[in-house]
Structure formats: C-alpha cells, structure tokens
Amino acid sequence: MSVTLTEAPETLSRSLACLRAQRAARPVVAVMGEFSAGKSTLLNLLLDSDLLPAQVTATQMPALWLAAGRAQGFGALGHDGSYAIHPMAGLRGRQPERDAILTLRVDAPVLSGMDLIDTPGISDPLLPRLVLREISAVCDFVLWCTPAAQAWRQSEKALWESLPSRLRAHSLLVVTRADKLGEGERAKVARRLGRETAGLFATTHFLATPDALAARKSGDRALWEASGAEALLAALARTAAQARPATNDGALADTGAFPWPDEDAPGRIFNDEDCPEPGQGRTSVTSTANRGRTAETGTPGEKDDQDVLKVRKLIDQVTLKARGPAMDATPPETETRGKRKDTPMNVTTKMGTDISGLSQIAGFIGGCLVDSDTGLMLGSEGGANFDLEAAAAGNTEVVKAKNAAMAALGLDDAIEDILITLGKQFHLIRPLANSPTVFLYVALDKKAANLGMARIQVKNIEKTLEL
Structure with a gap:
C-alpha cells in the first residue's frame, strides 16, 4: 500500500x-x-x-x-x-x-x-x-x-x-x-x-x-x-x-x-x-x-x-543517569554585533549537519546548530557534561528577543553574532548569513578560550555547512 x-x-x-x-x-x-x-x-x-x-x-x-x-x-x-x-x-x-x-x-x-x-x-x-x-x-x-x-x-x-x-x-x-x-x-x-x-x-x-x-x-x-x-x-x-x-x-x-x-x-x-x-x-x-x-x-x-x-x-527503584552541571549562574554581560543584512532563503536543513569543527576551538565545551523558528536542534557536538537541548531552547529565545528589540528600535540590520559573557564561560551565538533563522551556538571555557579566534573559527565553520 x-x-x-x-x-x-x-x-x-x-x-x-x-x-x-x-x-x-x-x-x-x-x-x-x-x-x-x-x-x-x-x-x-x-x-x-x-x-x-x-x-x-x-x-x-x-x-x-x-x-x-x-x-x-x-x-x-x-x-x-x-x-x-x-x-x-x-x-x-x-x-x-x-x-x-x-x-x-x-x-x-x-x-x-x-x-x-x-x-x-x-x-x-x-x-x-x-x-x-x-x-x-x-x-x-x-x-x-x-x-x-x-x-x-x-x-x-x-x-x-x-x-x-x-x-x-x-x-x-x-x-x-x-x-x-x-x-x-x-x-x-x-x-x-x-x-x-x-x-x-x-x-x-x-x-x-x-x-x-x-x-x-x-x-x-x-x-x-x-x-x-x-x-x-x-x-x-x-x-x-x-x-x-x-x-x-x-x-x-x-x-x-x-x-x-x-x-x-x-x-x-x-x-x-x-x-x-x-x-x-x-x-x-x-x-x-x-x-x-x-x-x-x-x-x-x-x-x-x-x-x-x-x-x-x-x-x-527509579534512578537516572547524571546530568551535566548547570550553566554558570553569574549575571552575564551581553554584546550583540550587527553588520549583515538579512538574506531570506527557503532552506531545508540536513538533520545531523556536521559541526564537528567546533570542537577544534580552544576552550570548547559544547555546541549546536539550531532552528530559531522551532527551537529544533539540527546538529550537536560535545556537551557531555552540558545540556545542549536546554541551551538550544534557551538561546532560541535570546535570538527571538534580540530580533524583536531591533524591530522595535527600527534598526534595518542583521545580527552578526551575540556574545554572552558569564563568570567562567563565553556563549557565542551566530545566525547564518544565508539563513538568519538558523544559528550556531558554542559554549567556551573563559580561561582557555581566545574570543577573537573563536569568532573567526565559528564564521569559517558556518561556510562549511550544507543547507
């Protein structure tokens, strides 16, 4: 049938x-x-x-x-x-x-x-x-x-x-x-x-x-x-x-x-x-x-x-596999860099998209590729002691909130990346140039990371993605 x-x-x-x-x-x-x-x-x-x-x-x-x-x-x-x-x-x-x-x-x-x-x-x-x-x-x-x-x-x-x-x-x-x-x-x-x-x-x-x-x-x-x-x-x-x-x-x-x-x-x-x-x-x-x-x-x-x-x-009788530590609770500083114009496209994302290159970034903890329209995690890397599903859902709201704020301010611009600085970690969000509703997210150890290099590496990884 x-x-x-x-x-x-x-x-x-x-x-x-x-x-x-x-x-x-x-x-x-x-x-x-x-x-x-x-x-x-x-x-x-x-x-x-x-x-x-x-x-x-x-x-x-x-x-x-x-x-x-x-x-x-x-x-x-x-x-x-x-x-x-x-x-x-x-x-x-x-x-x-x-x-x-x-x-x-x-x-x-x-x-x-x-x-x-x-x-x-x-x-x-x-x-x-x-x-x-x-x-x-x-x-x-x-x-x-x-x-x-x-x-x-x-x-x-x-x-x-x-x-x-x-x-x-x-x-x-x-x-x-x-x-x-x-x-x-x-x-x-x-x-x-x-x-x-x-x-x-x-x-x-x-x-x-x-x-x-x-x-x-x-x-x-x-x-x-x-x-x-x-x-x-x-x-x-x-x-x-x-x-x-x-x-x-x-x-x-x-x-x-x-x-x-x-x-x-x-x-x-x-x-x-x-x-x-x-x-x-x-x-x-x-x-x-x-x-x-x-x-x-x-x-x-x-x-x-x-x-x-x-x-x-x-x-x-019930037990549960240990979950990873919670995110650093230190009140964050947030920086948003806006440079690129939106380039709307109809895209179909391949499930399990390879983002393994994120693991080469110094201080890498975990990362994922996320559809901000749905909160759907399209790919993940690392995160053995880090709840990437929670990170995907939470940072989806961050992206939506920032886009709403830009619209309210009448800013005709697009987000290049969003940096969230915690006490012990950097969280970097980068919407994709060709599909702004999809973003890369990476969590980095603050002591081990080189933030400038990390931004460059995430940008280069974006270019390798098949959408």
Whole structure:
C-alpha cells in the first residue's frame, strides 16, 4: 500500500486501533510536550535506563510505544497504516518521515503497570500533527512536560486544547527543570500555572531530576521528596490504576493482525486491511502469532490493585543517569554585533549537519546548530557534561528577543553574532548569513578560550555547512 500523508489519518487510525486493542488490559500513557521540554529525561527516569537520547537531536526518531518485555525486534507502523517487524539493529536508523510510530518491548518495572508512548516535540516539523492526534486517540492520559523557565507557552495551550477533552481528567502537567528556579520563582510559576491550566490537568508536579538522582545515590529521603519525584510517581501509579483504557469497548479488539515484536519473525509485513471493521472485534485478546496461546485479557478494573502495587514500587527503584552541571549562574554581560543584512532563503536543513569543527576551538565545551523558528536542534557536538537541548531552547529565545528589540528600535540590520559573557564561560551565538533563522551556538571555557579566534573559527565553520 502506498498513500500520501493527507490520506494517512484513516489508515493510521485503524492500525493504531489494532495495536491498542492488543493492550486492552493496560492503560497507555503518552509523554508529550514541546521540543527540549525534558520528555526523554523523564522517560529515562521512569524506565531506569538510558534508552532514549536526552542530549542529542531526539527528533531523529519517530514516536515510540514501549511495552513490558525483552526486546527481540521492534515494530514499525508506517503513515500508510502498514506494520512490519524488524531486527533491533535497525532501530536507531528509523525516521519520522517514514514511520508514524515504533513499538518496542523494554524490561522496566514501570511497564508492568502501563504502556508508555514517547512523542517527539510538538514544534518538531518532522512530526505531523495528525500523528500526535492519532496517538492521543488511543492513550488514556498524558504526562505533559513543560520546562520551568518557559512554562506553558501559548503553543502548548493551543495544541493541548485541540486534543480530546477526556484526557484532561487524568493527565498530569510535569514542570521539568524545576531545579533551575529559586523558591520564590517556583512559587510564582506555580501560581500562574494554577490560573492558566485550571481544568486542563488533574494535577501539576514540579520535577528536579538532578536532585532525584542525587537522592537515590545518597539515600537522602528528604531530598528525594523535595525533588518532586516521589509525588509524581505516586500520582502516576494512582492515575494508571484509575484511568480506564479508552478503547476497551470491544469496537476494535485484537485479531492477531499486528503481533508485538517478540511474537513474530522480523520481516513480516501487515496492513491496515487486516484490522476488523468496527463492531466485528472480540473483547478477548488473542494473537495468531502466539500460535494458539492466549495473550493478556481482563479489564482495568480487575487489575487496579495489582497495578497500583506494581507501579508504586518505582518510588524506591527509579534512578537516572547524571546530568551535566548547570550553566554558570553569574549575571552575564551581553554584546550583540550587527553588520549583515538579512538574506531570506527557503532552506531545508540536513538533520545531523556536521559541526564537528567546533570542537577544534580552544576552550570548547559544547555546541549546536539550531532552528530559531522551532527551537529544533539540527546538529550537536560535545556537551557531555552540558545540556545542549536546554541551551538550544534557551538561546532560541535570546535570538527571538534580540530580533524583536531591533524591530522595535527600527534598526534595518542583521545580527552578526551575540556574545554572552558569564563568570567562567563565553556563549557565542551566530545566525547564518544565508539563513538568519538558523544559528550556531558554542559554549567556551573563559580561561582557555581566545574570543577573537573563536569568532573567526565559528564564521569559517558556518561556510562549511550544507543547507
């Protein structure tokens, strides 16, 4: 089958319904939010693993549906509704232009009580909005991630309100990177969110992931609670047990059309025509790929108590890979150099653009190439102990603010570069001459860097980029 993307909603929704029917006994939870909102970090926390990339261009992968088990392959659901199982070796090479969603078994305690769906950021141009809306139709509730420093933007509100209203009763708003806020700032953000999200979420949770990690390592119960992790996991456990699966009504029950990856040999392809018509399904869950074995059955109500106990165990099991140190908090000096006229162009950026030359700059810490229209990180280099996703999102706002200031001042000019001087670091932002909405960002150690040479090197690297 070959269809255009505009035809995909009907076939995609039928195929997702088939997949969902096989998970009828478990709640399905989607993790959503804008690009660089901390979704992957939260999922890694929940999974107690580094399964998902948290400091690279996470949008290089399609949405990912995670279920309990041991991975022996992965499933790929195409935009045309077809579904195929592939060997694990090809997982990282999948692209959102081709696949709507991937299915994968993961051995993680949290998945004993629910399935999780990781979705790319809502501002990601590679994720069609129809995919996000189709996912929302088969999930029972959502963990919506919003970064503390830019919590609940209008773009988030607009999309959330366009999704099924039934999700609001159980969904949780997770304010990530809460460790970046002081006590007074957190209280202020909490009051604003209370006003602006009233009736849109069941509860709101501030999460300081680095504090949660430190608490798990040290056994500091007070710090663990203060990080917000315990309250969030407890709420997740309760909600998973209470939220009734949205598709558990017999309308589209499993026919064995789409076996999960550990149930069939790689290479087998299924199409949405294999799905039953509405009303022809069964309420039991039996897969032909099981060769006569019965898969999981039952209703959420029968499993509520078990699910609560299983998921509550996470509170004493979850750990997270250490994150890099926060940016230097010394109040910065900012310098903007404006020389070039804008040269607007329609450009298509190659994902993973090579910016490895940045690593040759003296004092280099980390760098990335960013689309300031979306906050999308198009390429990254270094940053092992530096949160480049946060830097990309934050400096996108810097560029937008400076452009707005220039417009307000009536300056008919363009930004050559922006220098931010911290106590121990230089942060250099350089919009590209041929595409001013895309910029290079580099963080340098102040003691080791030669700022003049760094500016020249960044300019030369710009010339090598393929756009």
